[in-house]
Amino acid sequence: MKITIPKPCHEKWESMTPQEKGRFCAVCSKTVRDFTNDSDDEILDYFSDFSSQNTCGNFYELQLNRNMQYSIINSLFSKFAIGFILTTGGIVSVNAQENDSIKNSAIANLQGILGAVSPNSPNTVIPSTRGMPSSIQVNSELLWVIDHKIVEAKSIRDFDSKKINSMKIIKGAEATAIYGSKASNGVVIISTKKSFRKKN
Structure with a gap:
């Protein structure tokens, strides 16, 4: 999922x-x-x-216009596969309020040194943006398969990485040939250790 601010207001x-x-x-x-x-x-x-669509929000500039699913996937697999990085995402479009200091982050982006902004420095102004989401689109999600069963992406957040026996990622024609159009953004196939499998 990605949060964007198409029309910031200036409160x-x-x-x-x-x-x-x-x-x-x-x-x-x-x-x-x-x-x-x-x-x-x-x-x-x-x-x-979806009831959160009428909520206004205050965001740091660095929280916007990037895939937010990165941390979920990376946190799940960080213990299992060090260095494994996979990103995907839909778009959350937000009508928002923009802080005047956002131009400071544009300079940081041009320099490519976002890490130089320190919230603990006494004179640092951290850019933030506020607003209300106008739509939520989750059309770029991965398909998750655990032990041959398709599961919702939400359930992955609480998944214990110690249960993973093997993991495979497929995408493109191979993914759609096996799982159909719902796999057009890729499939993460997880096989759990035998001791953790549910008995039917």
């Missing part, structure tokens, strides 16, 4: 009234949820619920 985060999970914007009469401290997994969980 100041600092002028909003603080609340438990963000701030209240008097201009649009909505709570703006703060996603700046959330992990990719937490953001994915939040936006996988």
